[in-house]
Amino acid sequence: MTHHRVRARALLLPVVSSLAFLAACGGDSKKAAREPAPARAARSSSLHGGDALFLAEAPVVVPDEVEAELEAMKVGRLYAAGARLSATGQVTPSPPPPGRLRRPVVLVVLADVGAEAQLVNAKGDLLGEAWGTGIAKAVAEAKSWADVSGVHLHLLPSAESIPTLASALKAVRRITGLPVSLTVPSTLAPEALKPLAGAVDELLVLTFGRRPETDDRLMPELSEAAAREMPVPFRLLFVPGGYGIGGSGRRIPDGEIDALSENHALDFEFGQILSSEPGSVYDFHGKTGAEGSRSPLARDGGRARFQVLSPVELVRSLGDVASWGKTPLLGRVFLVDGVPKDGHLLGFPAVRALLTGRTIEPRLEIDLSPGPSGRGWAELSIVATNVAPSQTDLSHFNNWVQLRVEGGVIANVREGDFDRFALLSSEAEGARPMSFGKAPICRLYENLYAAGESNVAGPVRIAGAHPRLFVSYQLSNGGAAVKGPEVEKLLNVVQDQARSPRAKRATRD
Numbered sequence: 001m002t003h004h005r006v007r008a009r010a011l012l013l014p015v016v017s018s019l020a021f022l023a024a025c026g027g028d029s030k031k032a033a034r035e036p037a038p039a040r041a042a043r044s045s046s047l048h049g050g051d052a053l054f055l056a057e058a059p060v061v062v063p064d065e066v067e068a069e070l071e072a073m074k075v076g077r078l079y080a081a082g083a084r085l086s087a088t089g090q091v092t093p094s095p096p097p098p099g100r101l102r103r104p105v106v107l108v109v110l111a112d113v114g115a116e117a118q119l120v121n122a123k124g125d126l127l128g129e130a131w132g133t134g135i136a137k138a139v140a141e142a143k144s145w146a147d148v149s150g151v152h153l154h155l156l157p158s159a160e161s162i163p164t165l166a167s168a169l170k171a172v173r174r175i176t177g178l179p180v181s182l183t184v185p186s187t188l189a190p191e192a193l194k195p196l197a198g199a200v201d202e203l204l205v206l207t208f209g210r211r212p213e214t215d216d217r218l219m220p221e222l223s224e225a226a227a228r229e230m231p232v233p234f235r236l237l238f239v240p241g242g243y244g245i246g247g248s249g250r251r252i253p254d255g256e257i258d259a260l261s262e263n264h265a266l267d268f269e270f271g272q273i274l275s276s277e278p279g280s281v282y283d284f285h286g287k288t289g290a291e292g293s294r295s296p297l298a299r300d301g302g303r304a305r306f307q308v309l310s311p312v313e314l315v316r317s318l319g320d321v322a323s324w325g326k327t328p329l330l331g332r333v334f335l336v337d338g339v340p341k342d343g344h345l346l347g348f349p350a351v352r353a354l355l356t357g358r359t360i361e362p363r364l365e366i367d368l369s370p371g372p373s374g375r376g377w378a379e380l381s382i383v384a385t386n387v388a389p390s391q392t393d394l395s396h397f398n399n400w401v402q403l404r405v406e407g408g409v410i411a412n413v414r415e416g417d418f419d420r421f422a423l424l425s426s427e428a429e430g431a432r433p434m435s436f437g438k439a440p441i442c443r444l445y446e447n448l449y450a451a452g453e454s455n456v457a458g459p460v461r462i463a464g465a466h467p468r469l470f471v472s473y474q475l476s477n478g479g480a481a482v483k484g485p486e487v488e489k490l491l492n493v494v495q496d497q498a499r500s501p502r503a504k505r506a507t508r509d
Contacts, residue, residue, distance in 0.1 A: 054237065207219060209241070384473065
């Protein structure tokens with residue numbers, strides 16, 4: 001039985017393509033469709049005042065090759081993790097990077113769990129004096145590895161703590177002598193944020209994704225109506241990378257989903273079907289009869305639940321923002337733990353593609369490697385690579401590479417890196433299960449294709465006097481299917497000299 005993981009909302013999502021993204025960059029969609037891609041990408045950056053990266057893992061390291069890419073991405077600033085604020089009010093500088101960053105940074109002070117409790121029944125100006133002194137020392141240390149152009153407090157306050165926090169941040173700005181910004185959740189009404197006017201220079205509104213500091217809840221997207229009422233200029237903060245939580249409470253980067261889906265001691269199910277909630281929920285658990293000690297989730301009670309957002313949802317969210325009218329929006333900020341990789345399925349490579357106008361829709365390149373052949377048969381290996389910077393959905397049945405034979409049958413298959421395979425009759429005959437030596441179709445299934453992942457299967461043996469081989473694929477993408485065109489692949493078949501009319505004539509001559 002085919003598994004369909006289709007949410008009601010997914011039926012309305014656009015195809016993730018460079019055209020869809022560039023239309024999402026801002027302005028009139030009809031005008032955007034007529035513009036050349038580079039012009040639209042450039043217009044997006046000028047419209048939003050430049051995009052930014054939030055590097056949340058210390059020490060912050062930006063390799064030379066990434067620094068060069070930031071120019072093409074039109075990244076105007078970096079928010080770089082540089083200090084931590086403890087629950088008791090201590091500010092501790094983060095480990096410095098091995099070398100000096102070339103690009104000016106806004107120094108990020110990451111608040112530990114419980115740090116907001118300091119605001120309860122506190123005098124904001126006195127609290128700000130203590131914070132400001134510690135932050136000023138962190139800034140002084142950071143100037144040895146970066147040109148610090150501002151300070152950002154990543155705290156996500158409640159509405160009740162805003163007035164006290166505003167007083168504290170005024171003191172921080174006075175002591176550091178730098179512009180100050182603050183992260184706030186999209187759930188806070190603009191009215192509640194009014195005390196921050198005059199206390200901070202800008203806000204980062206977390207509008208996409210989730211973090212431990214959101215109590216592991218996905219943040220709803222900021223509405224255009226709320227954006228128009230924002231009392232302080234703001235940037236939208238997007239967190240594309242997701243994570244799971246094991247039975248022990250351990251947070252697990254969603255980049256591990258691929259390996260978990262391939263582990264024979266585990267199986268997975270889907271936590272929300274036909275739901276209007278954003279994202280996908282994947283529940284991993286031990287297989288019946290499997291040895292628990294073999295499970296990579298053994299220390300988590302053999303189970304974990306992941307909640308992740310798809311590339312399609314990221315592009316749609318960007319498109320929604322692009323259609324807004326006049327608001328005090330300054331730009332977009334993309335939070336990643338590190339560059340060029342951070343252990344998430346959807347990370348810097350996808351952001352880089354989006355900001356340079358390239359497609360992030362998963363796409364396979366399929367190559368054949370010929371093997372031995374003989375009278376009436378030929379063997380080959382299949383190499384299928386996801387050349388996109390984003391992943392497919394996790395699915396038992398909806399990600400596959402198909403081999404279809406005309407004038408022959410599939411005689412043997414080794415699935416190799418693929419999770420499993422199925423032998424089928426032709427579609428005209430209902431794609432029924434078949435056995436070796438009778439099936440003209442083989443489907444090689446992969447539970448999830450991560451960005452850049454390459455799978456090899458083989459040898460695959462094809463039997464027939466003069467077989468023709470056709471290859472296609474299907475990938476699940478945000479509840480929709482991405483289908484690759486069927487392409488004929490030439491088989492390296494050694495012709496049977498005894499059966500070749502030309503060979504027979506040559507022999508007689």
